[in-house]
Structure formats: structure tokens, C-alpha cells
Amino acid sequence: MVAVARGPVPLTARSLSTAATFPLRSRVERVNRNDDLDAPGTPDPELAMLTAVQAKRLRALAAPYVEGGHHSPLHNLAHLCRRVPEDRWPALVESHFANLRQASRGGESAAELLAGVYARLLPVDSFNAELAGALSYARVVADGLVFAYALDGPTAVRILTDVDVNRAGLEELGQAAFANLMGVPVEHEEVAIEGRALLHSVYGDSPFVASKALFLSELAQQVTGEPLPKAGALVVVPTRHLLAYHPIVDGSVADAINDLAAYALGAYEDGPGALSPRVYWWHQGGLQSLTVIDHATRTFSLQPPPELLGLMKGLVRLDQAGRLASRATAKAPDIGALTHSTAESIARLAQDPAGLSGAFATAVQLCQAHCAPDPRVAHIDTWDAWATATQLGSALFTGARPQQCRLGEDLVAQLPAIEAEPPADARAWLDAFYLSVICRQHDRADRLCRTPLEVLRQDDSVDEYVLHWIDTLQTYWSKRPMDDVVQKLLATMKTSAPDVITRAPKDFVDLIDYQPAALFHRLITREHDLFAEALHRSLEHHGSYWGDSAAPRSQVALGPLAMASLAYDHGFPIDPHQPHLPAYLLNRERIEELPG
Structure with a gap:
């Protein structure tokens, strides 16, 4: 299998066995057990893919590009930096913000917007007050996930503002975003877990692959020829380049929920393009988080709602x-x-x-x-x-x-x-x-x-x-x-x-x-x-x-x-x-x- 160019290794039997070694808790938790946050090798509390020292340097490099002191999420940039020597970081940071400036210019015609728009899932923590104010149409679709429209440009992806939406028309934009998203090419692989749970791995080069989770039943129809069952599916979207799901049809759901949780956490922390470490229940067209995060202890737990818990119990029996x-x-x-x-x-x-x-x-x-x-x-x-x-x-x-x-x-x-x-x-x-x-x-x-x-x-x-x-x-x-x-x-x-x-x-x-x-x-x-x-x-x-x-x-x-x-x-x-x-x-x- 060819690895995804801009993302982590997709879900396969081999990658899952590796991911399953991760405990269901954030790597940030390990910071809490170390009193010396400035010690070499200590993970940064916010950018856990870097040490605290590295994160401090990255923030210093990014500071001149952040206009007016406005907050700019650095998670994706941090994932890119950790993969290259530190002497290449200044050029990488400059290129990153140049692409952002190019993408943010706007001014496209309505026809250009409709041709390049995609429905997009974004992490909640990528939104600040200023950005949220310019995107009143955007909405939180599940814990940790925001839905918005994005324009795929030559060098970067731009999130559309209310001005863009009004120029193209909300209904027209929605129809085009769905059609363009479902046309994004993907790879699909079935992964059997110890002969019981069957997981579906969907991945590709596009940064919109994980956003297909918004329309998971249509995606399942595309890649398998069958829609999702009435009970829905468990799904993870750890990075923007991949998702994995398990149709809820039999007792193997009890195995799948833990396997997906372990895989999602590992892929999310490895990045780049980190989206969410959570496990979600796709049901009747919506997403519901099953992962509960205790921010005080930085630990994760799985807590299905009573409806899903009863369904799982019935299927297992x-x-x-x-x-x-x-x-x-x-x-x-x-x-x-x-x-x-x-x-x-x-x-x-x-x-x-x-x-x-x-x-x-x-x-x-x-x-x-x-x-x-x-x-x-x-x-x-x-x-x-x-x-x-x-x-x-x-x-x-x-x-x-x-x-x-x-x-x-x-x-x-x-x-x-x-x-x-x-x-x-x-x-x-x-x-x-x-x-x-x-x-x-x-x-x-x-x-x-x-x-x-x-x-x-x-x-x-x-x-x-x-x-x-x-x-x-x-x-x-x-x-x-x-x-x-x-x-x-x-x-x-x-x-x-x-x-x-x-x-x-x-x-x-x-x-x-x-x-x-x-x-x-x-x-x-x-x-x-x-x-x-x-x-x-x-x-x-x-x-x-x-x-x-x-x-x-x-x-x-x-x-x-x-x-x-x-x-x-x-x-x-x-x-x-x-x-x-x-x-x-x-x-x-x-x-x-x-x-x-």
C-alpha cells in the first residue's frame, strides 16, 4: 500500500496493531507527571508533537507573521516542523504563512466559489473569536468538530466567510460543496481485526477526505456498494486525510469501538492535519462523540449514550x-x-x-x-x-x-x-x-x-x-x-x-x-x-x-x-x-x- 503523501499511514491491519499500543489518553497527560516543563524533551502542553523548547522556538518564528497579535493555530505547522531539521524551520514557517496570505485574499466570483467549494470539518480549537464572527453560517456538528465551507486554491485552502457565502448563495453553495466533496477520490481498504470486527479505512491525498464523514452513508455506498445499517456506524476522523468506520451490525462493535479509539489517538497525535482524537457515532445523519475528555487529568474515556449502549448489548447477546x-x-x-x-x-x-x-x-x-x-x-x-x-x-x-x-x-x-x-x-x-x-x-x-x-x-x-x-x-x-x-x-x-x-x-x-x-x-x-x-x-x-x-x-x-x-x-x-x-x-x- 502506498502511504498518503500529506498524512499519516492509513488504517491497515499492521497500522492498527501499532496504534493499539497507545493508551486511551492524550500524550499531553505525560506532561502533567513532569514538574519541570522546560526540561529538554518534555512535550509542550499545547503542541504535544514538539518539546516545550521546540514549541517556544516555533512560536517565536511565527510571531512576526501574526498580525496584530491575533492567535493563529500552529498545530499543522508544528506537525510539519517536527518532520524536518530545525535549521529548515524559518523557511517552512515563511512558506506556510505566505500560503495563508495568498489563500485569504478572496474576491473570487460566484462561479469560481461554486467550482472550488467543499464541505469541510475543522477542529473546534482552530476557531478564535474573530474567525467565528466572520463565519456565522458555520456550526458545531459534534464535540470537537466544526462544519464550514472551504475553497481549494492552488497553494492553500481558504475557509469561506459570510461575505463569500452571500456572494455565491447559501443553498447553491451547499449543493456544490456536497457534490465536490463526494467527488474527491479516495482509497478504500477493509481491515479485519482478529477475525471479528471489520473496519473500513478511507484515505487519500486530499485534505477533504475526513470531511466525507459528514455524509458517511453516501460514502459507504460509494466504496462498498451498500449504505450504512439503520444503527449507523462508529467513525473516527483523526486527520483531514483519512477516516475509518465500522458499520454497527453485530457483536463485533464491542471490539471495534476500542480498536478505533486506539487508532484514532495514535493517528491524531502523529499528524499532520490533526482533526480529532475522538470516536463518533454516525447515526441518522448526525455525529455524536463517544469520547469524553477529562481536561483536568488529560485522560480519555469512552462513554456511549444509553441508546447506543443498549444496542451494543443487544447485538453482543x-x-x-x-x-x-x-x-x-x-x-x-x-x-x-x-x-x-x-x-x-x-x-x-x-x-x-x-x-x-x-x-x-x-x-x-x-x-x-x-x-x-x-x-x-x-x-x-x-x-x-x-x-x-x-x-x-x-x-x-x-x-x-x-x-x-x-x-x-x-x-x-x-x-x-x-x-x-x-x-x-x-x-x-x-x-x-x-x-x-x-x-x-x-x-x-x-x-x-x-x-x-x-x-x-x-x-x-x-x-x-x-x-x-x-x-x-x-x-x-x-x-x-x-x-x-x-x-x-x-x-x-x-x-x-x-x-x-x-x-x-x-x-x-x-x-x-x-x-x-x-x-x-x-x-x-x-x-x-x-x-x-x-x-x-x-x-x-x-x-x-x-x-x-x-x-x-x-x-x-x-x-x-x-x-x-x-x-x-x-x-x-x-x-x-x-x-x-x-x-x-x-x-x-x-x-x-x-x-x-
Whole structure:
């Protein structure tokens, strides 16, 4: 890769591993630990890329060029100076201010302004009172960042004043600035971080590259062919020549936020063209800083707002359970290894009952993974896996007597006595209920429906519609009045609307999570034809969401299978030869008695 001529090394796997060695704190903090600020080698408090002695000399060299004692930001000049011998500094300073004078002359025609204008992100500390007074149109778009218009001249870039804006017209200038900015050529590279977080690095020679973060979704469409997801993206703009972002689509966001923070700080401090060391959340067209800077201690911390924190928590939980279609769930697991892992996790429960939740999650993966080579559940080993998952699921929420769990003819695990201590895990409850319905374990489903909803409501990783859906199922299964069931189903529908959900990705909700509720609607209204249409559609959605993924959950549409099993038992005509719908579970031909 060719390094950017006027900026630091762009984000790559190699550069990130280097940047990640930086602590999430400004290098200025190290000045605070040294009482002698004039000692050789001590970083300057304001220009940390130079020593205090060097910064003093630079300020002296710049002083004759600053008219009337007005403040002129020296950060970019300091970055340039630190890269050359000090005997070249006088010429470099003279050239720098000559370019600034040339760029500030103005007087361009409206046509010239429109041809060369760009939307521009600038650091807040580059504005003084005089400059801000001449740019009343400019606005702070996020902590540390100001939006303004800039004219790209032959030797320097000039920030447009209100006089310039009035000459060209604010609306016309805005349209031209957007078009010119999006036409700036960039390089793009995808960087995988330890096989989990996928970061996008965008860089180039232009000093306007980082300003594309203002229109990040359009940029993502340009460089990847896909817009950003509804949840947005994490983005950093450490220098004017580069930005890096991570689309928020799965649990890898927890890794990405720290990786981006470390990279941004390193690139910002290395310069030149330093813009911001912060991590931002691009969401619904705006930028919000996640980085909080304690100026007293010169330390940085990451503090996502509650909305983003809840979203991240939901994505991590979904990802850990293998429910999301992502790079992490693209490969098929080794069934043999997964079988032994399930048996071992059951064997450990006698000493560590707290491991039941993990054992159940592994068993669910195993039973679905078996359906890749055995999609109809024709083989006894596949049934054993489904039976074991059903046993563990009910034990997790309702307790269990000692019983055997078969994982094949030669492998039997002993489930010890388990006390009923239901966890606050709403999606695990749904899995356990679906399995009990599919495997026709009505007694287990009865016990599951007595799980207190107050316990499941403590799960803060799920959207409200998930809890309403559980309430609907518990009400229906407990044979309460149908009017109550309908009201709770309506609440499920209302709270699963795209503008309400905050924890789960929209495509996951639409194509996977909501489908059982849609089928249940046709089930309780006894509309056979409409149920068949809805079932066909839900299976198509399942296939569309998972694509060619070999993940265990891609093999079986668990919720639709449970609703189809209920419908089959109520006499609905169900075509058993459909994808993601094991025929011998649906028609009960493989169902056997379970212990416990």
C-alpha cells in the first residue's frame, strides 16, 4: 500500500496493531507527571508533537507573521516542523504563512466559489473569536468538530466567510460543496481485526477526505456498494486525510469501538492535519462523540449514550448466541466436536449448576447443526440432539429431576437434579418453549409458561416486543380468554415497528424474529390458506436472511417450525416438504418420549 503523501499511514491491519499500543489518553497527560516543563524533551502542553523548547522556538518564528497579535493555530505547522531539521524551520514557517496570505485574499466570483467549494470539518480549537464572527453560517456538528465551507486554491485552502457565502448563495453553495466533496477520490481498504470486527479505512491525498464523514452513508455506498445499517456506524476522523468506520451490525462493535479509539489517538497525535482524537457515532445523519475528555487529568474515556449502549448489548447477546448472520457465523461447526462439548458441559453441571445456560446454548447449536446433513431429522442421533436441547431448555427455567441426556447411541450424559432458578434471558426462554412445542412436550411447555414474566423483563438486551411476544404465548398456552391473547399480540406487533426497536437489527427483526408472531396471528384466526402463505413467506425470509451461511441457526427456522407444529396438531394442512422445516419433527414421526 502506498502511504498518503500529506498524512499519516492509513488504517491497515499492521497500522492498527501499532496504534493499539497507545493508551486511551492524550500524550499531553505525560506532561502533567513532569514538574519541570522546560526540561529538554518534555512535550509542550499545547503542541504535544514538539518539546516545550521546540514549541517556544516555533512560536517565536511565527510571531512576526501574526498580525496584530491575533492567535493563529500552529498545530499543522508544528506537525510539519517536527518532520524536518530545525535549521529548515524559518523557511517552512515563511512558506506556510505566505500560503495563508495568498489563500485569504478572496474576491473570487460566484462561479469560481461554486467550482472550488467543499464541505469541510475543522477542529473546534482552530476557531478564535474573530474567525467565528466572520463565519456565522458555520456550526458545531459534534464535540470537537466544526462544519464550514472551504475553497481549494492552488497553494492553500481558504475557509469561506459570510461575505463569500452571500456572494455565491447559501443553498447553491451547499449543493456544490456536497457534490465536490463526494467527488474527491479516495482509497478504500477493509481491515479485519482478529477475525471479528471489520473496519473500513478511507484515505487519500486530499485534505477533504475526513470531511466525507459528514455524509458517511453516501460514502459507504460509494466504496462498498451498500449504505450504512439503520444503527449507523462508529467513525473516527483523526486527520483531514483519512477516516475509518465500522458499520454497527453485530457483536463485533464491542471490539471495534476500542480498536478505533486506539487508532484514532495514535493517528491524531502523529499528524499532520490533526482533526480529532475522538470516536463518533454516525447515526441518522448526525455525529455524536463517544469520547469524553477529562481536561483536568488529560485522560480519555469512552462513554456511549444509553441508546447506543443498549444496542451494543443487544447485538453482543445476539451474536454470542449465533443468531446473527455475520462473518463469525459463516462456517459450519464440527458436529463431533460440538457433541462432545455438549456432553462435557452437561457433565460439569453436578459441580457447577451455573453452567446450565451455556450447556443449553451449545445443545441448541448442536440440534440445529445436525439438520445440515439430516434436514428431515430422519436419524436417531439428530433426534437425540433435539431431545437433549429440549431437556436442558426446560431445566434451565423450571428445574429438573435427575435424567439421562442421549447424544447418540454411544454417548449418554447424566443431567443432575436442577433447582428452578430461571435466568433473565428472554430469547433463551423462547428457544426452550419452541423446542417443547416442536417435540410435543406439553408438560414442559406448561411449566415454562409459569416462568414469571417479571424475571424475563430484567433482560435489558432485548426490545420490548420480545417480552410482549412471550406474554402472548404464555397467555395463549395457559388457555386464558382469547381477547387477552389478541391484545397482547397487538402489543407485540406495535412494539416491533422499525421506528420502535432499539436493540436488534431491523432485518433480523423483520425476517427472523417477527415471523412466529405473524404465523401465530393466522393460527388463532384459523385461516388455513393464509397460514400456509405466511409459512411459505417466513421460510423464504429465513433463507434470505441467512443466505449461504452454514451457521447452525441457518438450518432450521425454529420459531416458524414451532408455529407450524401447533398448526399441524390443530388440523391445518401443512406441506412438510419445505426448506428449514424438518418434516419428521413437524409430522411427529420422529418424536419419542423424553425422561423427566
